[in-house]
Amino acid sequence: MNDAVLAGDVLEYAERWLGEGREVALATVVETWGSAPRPVGSHLVVDAEGNFEGSVSGGCVEGAVVGEALDVIGSGAPRMLEFGVADETAWRVGLSCGGRIRVFVEKIA
Amino acid sequence: MDRNLLHELNRARAARRAAAVVTDTQTGEQRLVPERDASGDPLSDELQRRFRSGRSGLLEDGRTFLTVSVPPPxxxxxxxxxxxxxxxxxxxxxxxxxxxxxxxxxxxxxxxxxxxxxxxxxxxxxxxxxxxxxxxxxxxxxxxxxxxxxxxxxxxxxxxxxxxxxxxxxxxxxxxxxxxxxxxxxxxxxxxxxxxxxxxxxxxxxxxxxxxxxxxxxxxxxxxxxxxxxxxxxxx
Known part of the structure; x- marks a missing residue:
């Protein structure tokens, strides 16, 4: 439930940032396999400058998610991301814990 | 996500009311379902189960995601x-x-x-x-x-x-x-x-x-x- 509280704060950041006229994308963990660091429903909010609040992993893939979120802010089209040891880029942005996660990224407009 | 939907979700949370966001992850289409409206929703059973457990998750169709928000106990x-x-x-x-x-x-x-x-x-x-x-x-x-x-x-x-x-x-x-x-x-x-x-x-x-x-x-x-x-x- 602490997760729920923290996730909630992220949504408040999203609204506050929108109110300040910033462009915002929301990333949400929608599926996990194996030992994933953050539960389904965890959020990361990103603005067009790459500022972010919240987390979708223990810090392993946030960099990559922020990069994708900037694209989503630009295009407005949502996308699904997948990370894990099976990923070919695992050496770069994989989950060291050996889990796998899917993250949905959407623009808030 | 529509910013009005986000606003309504945050309002429900501040008032300690449960609500869920139903997202089609393929189209990005979304709707907000307050707990009190769950019984009239097409996903009624699923929603009511999830309001009890407080768990977000993907449905069996592999594309519909429910973001469940319940107040902290x-x-x-x-x-x-x-x-x-x-x-x-x-x-x-x-x-x-x-x-x-x-x-x-x-x-x-x-x-x-x-x-x-x-x-x-x-x-x-x-x-x-x-x-x-x-x-x-x-x-x-x-x-x-x-x-x-x-x-x-x-x-x-x-x-x-x-x-x-x-x-x-x-x-x-x-x-x-x-x-x-x-x-x-x-x-x-x-x-x-x-x-x-x-x-x-x-x-x-x-x-x-x-x-x-x-x-x-x-x-x-x-x-x-x-x-x-x-x-x-x-x-x-």
Missing amino acids: RLVVIGAVHISQALVPLAAVAGLDVSIIDPRTAFSTPERFPGVELIADWPEEALREHPLDDYTALAALTHDPKIDDVPLAEALKAGCFYVGALGSRKTHAKRVERLGAMGLAPEQIARIHAPIGLDIGAQSPAEIAVAVLAQVIQTLRRGRTVAEPAEAKTAA
């Missing part, structure tokens, strides 16, 4: 008594938002209850300011009907997920009569956990506090009764 303790001095810190460690209500200012002192919301007022006044809801547990611990009875009745009416009252079976039998006289139905009154706490042979106030907290957690995780008052509200 809260524990309202009636009585700034010895048991409460152990129960309050234990409950806080377990992640519950805790507040204590006791009009007796000799009991309700910040020295006895540091760093916690302490309301030295009659429960009927205090609950007007901080209404009870489905995601709240209430433990009545004063042993004094003048203080315990009204909040117990309010907790049953509000559909609190847990309602417990301190006192022996004999004390409770008299309480059942009084609550009945206050207009509560026998099946409502039967929701009260009394004598309070899991039967672990607790003796000291601290041990009773452990038994009470364990029972609150058990009811939260295994036996939530949120569905009943929610259905009753929809029907009304």
